[in-house]
Amino acid sequence: MIHPLRLMVQFAVILALFAAVSAFAARPVYRQTPPGSAVVVLTFVHGADRKADCRRLTPQEIAKLPPNMRRVEECPRGRRPLYVELDLGGRSVYRASLPPTGIAGDGPSRVYERFVMPAGEYDVAVRLRDTARTEGFDHERKGRIVLTPDQLFVIDFRSESGEFVFR
Amino acid sequence: MVIAAARSVLRRGFELIERPFDRLFGPTLNPLAQLGALGFFFFWIVAVSGIYLFIFFDTGIERAYGSVETITNDYWFHAGVMRSFHRYASDLMVVMVVTHLLREFAYDRYRGARWFSWFTGLPIIWLLYTSGITGYWLVWDKLAHYVAIVTSELLDWLPIFGEPIARNFISTGTLTSRFFTLMVFMHVAVPLFLLFIMWVHILRISRPKVNPPRTLAVLSLVALMAVSLWNPAQSQGHVDLAKAPVEVGLDWFYLPLYPLTDLWGRGAVWAFLGAFFVMLGAMPWLPPLRRAKAAAVDLAHCNGCERCAEDCPYEAIRMVRRTDGLPFPTQAQVNTSLCVSCGVCVGSCPSSTPFRRSEELRTGIDLPDFSLKTLRERTVAAAQSLTSSPRILVFACAHGGSAGRVGGTVVLPCVAMAPPSLIDFVLSRKLADGVVVAGCAESACYYRLGVAWTKLRFAGARDPYLRARVPRERIATVWASALETRRAAAEIDAFAATIAALPPPRLRSPAPPTPLAAPADELRVRESVESGS
Numbered sequence: 268m269i270h271p272l273r274l275m276v277q278f279a280v281i282l283a284l285f286a287a288v289s290a291f292a293a294r295p296v297y298r299q300t301p302p303g304s305a306v307v308v309l310t311f312v313h314g315a316d317r318k319a320d321c322r323r324l325t326p327q328e329i330a331k332l333p334p335n336m337r338r339v340e341e342c343p344r345g346r347r348p349l350y351v352e353l354d355l356g357g358r359s360v361y362r363a364s365l366p367p368t369g370i371a372g373d374g375p376s377r378v379y380e381r382f383v384m385p386a387g388e389y390d391v392a393v394r395l396r397d398t399a400r401t402e403g404f405d406h407e408r409k410g411r412i413v414l415t416p417d418q419l420f421v422i423d424f425r426s427e428s429g430e431f432v433f434r
Numbered sequence: 435m436v437i438a439a440a441r442s443v444l445r446r447g448f449e450l451i452e453r454p455f456d457r458l459f460g461p462t463l464n465p466l467a468q469l470g471a472l473g474f475f476f477f478w479i480v481a482v483s484g485i486y487l488f489i490f491f492d493t494g495i496e497r498a499y500g501s502v503e504t505i506t507n508d509y510w511f512h513a514g515v516m517r518s519f520h521r522y523a524s525d526l527m528v529v530m531v532v533t534h535l536l537r538e539f540a541y542d543r544y545r546g547a548r549w550f551s552w553f554t555g556l557p558i559i560w561l562l563y564t565s566g567i568t569g570y571w572l573v574w575d576k577l578a579h580y581v582a583i584v585t586s587e588l589l590d591w592l593p594i595f596g597e598p599i600a601r602n603f604i605s606t607g608t609l610t611s612r613f614f615t616l617m618v619f620m621h622v623a624v625p626l627f628l629l630f631i632m633w634v635h636i637l638r639i640s641r642p643k644v645n646p647p648r649t650l651a652v653l654s655l656v657a658l659m660a661v662s663l664w665n666p667a668q669s670q671g672h673v674d675l676a677k678a679p680v681e682v683g684l685d686w687f688y689l690p691l692y693p694l695t696d697l698w699g700r701g702a703v704w705a706f707l708g709a710f711f712v713m714l715g716a717m718p719w720l721p722p723l724r725r726a727k728a729a730a731v732d733l734a735h736c737n738g739c740e741r742c743a744e745d746c747p748y749e750a751i752r753m754v755r756r757t758d759g760l761p762f763p764t765q766a767q768v769n770t771s772l773c774v775s776c777g778v779c780v781g782s783c784p785s786s787t788p789f790r791r792s793e794e795l796r797t798g799i800d801l802p803d804f805s806l807k808t809l810r811e812r813t814v815a816a817a818q819s820l821t822s823s824p825r826i827l828v829f830a831c832a833h834g835g836s837a838g839r840v841g842g843t844v845v846l847p848c849v850a851m852a853p854p855s856l857i858d859f860v861l862s863r864k865l866a867d868g869v870v871v872a873g874c875a876e877s878a879c880y881y882r883l884g885v886a887w888t889k890l891r892f893a894g895a896r897d898p899y900l901r902a903r904v905p906r907e908r909i910a911t912v913w914a915s916a917l918e919t920r921r922a923a924a925e926i927d928a929f930a931a932t933i934a935a936l937p938p939p940r941l942r943s944p945a946p947p948t949p950l951a952a953p954a955d956e957l958r959v960r961e962s963v964e965s966g967s
Contacts, residue, residue: 281657379587379598
């Protein structure tokens with residue numbers, strides 16, 4: 268025989284547990300960055316030049332190859348690393364040499380970096396080297412941006428046009 | 435050492451909560467004894483409510499959020515309630531799974547033959563979290579944006595993907611509706627796989643509890659309904675890809691690790707997860723349980739009655755075709771890797787009767803390290819050690835509150851190892867004035883079914899029955915956990931007081947055929963006659 272009062276107490280206990288669970292399902296609120304700050308993300312995927320140029324094979328080298336695999340040129344697959352620099356507000360916040368992806372090192376390099384900055388005006392300079400040169404940069408963009416609180420500002424790079432995009 | 439200490443502390447914690455729950459709910463309804471069943475129950479609620487919500491959900495990138503808002507606000511009285519059911523039942527499933535894991539650890543029910551259930555429980559955790567996280571993604575509100583970014587940042591840390599996935603969630607134009615179709619597929623496929631692993635998880639236990647008692651299920655459903663109406667699940671505003679989702683109301687059951695990516699970094703979070711799950715996976719062997727020899731079948735005494743296979747809590751016994759030519763269709767066969775040596779099968783075997791007159795007491799299935807013969811010998815010896823009146827003999831479970839009792843106590847791996855005929859034997863041979871069967875706490879039986887089988891056998895509801903001639907007033911059962919030694923002792927003392935008030939029992943059994951089974955007082959008389967005193 269189920270006692271009504273006992274049943275009510277049992278229900279109250281279960282209800283209290285479920286109510287606590289529902290409370291923690293959306294509270295307390297979590298704040299990822301300090302109030303009044305914005306997030307700058309530097310992200311792109313871009314393949315640097317190959318490590319070496321294609322080389323024309325000699326007739327002897329071609330003759331040595333199996334008949335079904337003969338080709339005129341040999342092109343090494345491996346890519347160079349990318350070199351990237353980012354300055355924000357006149358301060359260097361990121362400098363990195365980004366290795367190519369892939370087991371054979373022939374994939375594009377990639378970057379995804381977040382920077383939490385106080386809201387305000389900033390000078391931005393982003394530079395990229397993707398060739399064999401050791402000095403200077405192949406792509407560069409400078410500008411002045413205004414970051415508002417909680418803004419997500421993205422610095423991307425379009426490989427097709429070879430230019431940085433701010434958005 | 436550290437693990438044993440942690441286990442002990444946790445066990446005390448569970449005991450503190452569980453015993454009052456036992457008193458309030460009773461051992462059958464106690465939610466802490468139904469964690470696995472409640473996990474299954476909430477899974478089904480999530481599945482049914484999810485199917486219902488899918489009718490109204492739109493997978494388009496622009497329409498996903500809108501459809502969820504329509505569900506929540508315009509159709510709050512059915513679809514909105516279902517959304518809350520879906521959300522809170524998912525959270526409750528996490529609570530059940532985590533508490534279940536901690537409780538099994540606390541009660542040391544994860545080592546030895548039980549490693550399989552423990553080990554297969556680990557992918558359940560991963561699949562459960564994957565199911566929940568993909569679900570949050572679908573709402574496409576601010577929280578979904580946060581979950582999408584942090585999840586993909588975590589995945590991007592692993593050198594698997596060529597292009598950072600997180601790039602898709604930080605600017606407009608990069609995400610298409612096809613992505614939502616993929617997420618819906620994942621949100622359906624992963625829970626289906628979860629259900630499959632849940633089935634694997636319970637494969638090696640017999641009579642797994644996959645449905646909670648009806649009263650508990652009804653109470654839970656009504657409570658879920660009340661909470662859904664009082665605190666309905668809400669979205670947190672439409673995604674704005676130009677804004678960082680920096681302030682969100684987190685679901686702390688599914689996303690507790692996400693803030694850690696900010697504190698520790700992604701690599702450290704992966705390292706923590708890897709180390710934590712490697713440790714969990716290795717737990718059954720840290721250190722390994724010292725296992726007694728598995729039960730062994732003696733075909734000469736096995737008539738293939740199937741009772742041992744029916745009663746085994748771990749599916750360790752199956753019936754196979756007869757191999758010895760005796761005129762029975764089947765015989766019992768023990769899978770030694772599944773056997774936990776609890777002795778429940780010994781207690782269930784109709785051949786396990788201490789009244790047997792054979793020279794060597796043997797039964798159809800027995801424990802090599804603790805045979806029925808040994809049990810009878812220890813019973814007689816313990817009875818002979820009883821000096822004070824009334825003489826109370828205790829059959830104590832090694833995992834219960836009376837295991838450490840001194841004098842007049844026979845400790846068994848599980849009280850269900852004692853066949854009901856042993857109680858009859860003790861009382862009819864006047865080995866004791868009363869018998870106490872002292873097992874684990876009712877809601878926390880160490881070998882799962884020992885308490886249940888003992889109760890049913892004594893009640894005459896399950897073979898082998900306790901014979902009707904056995905005076906029930908001279909039998910008591912005490913169900914107490916290892917930490918409830920005082921209560922167990924008090925209940926035994928109270929029972930002794932009632933026995934003292936009873937008139938002397940009538941001898942109902944014929945005189946014992948062997949000196950071994952002779953009652954203590956008769957032995958003393960015989961010795962005095964032989965010595966001529």
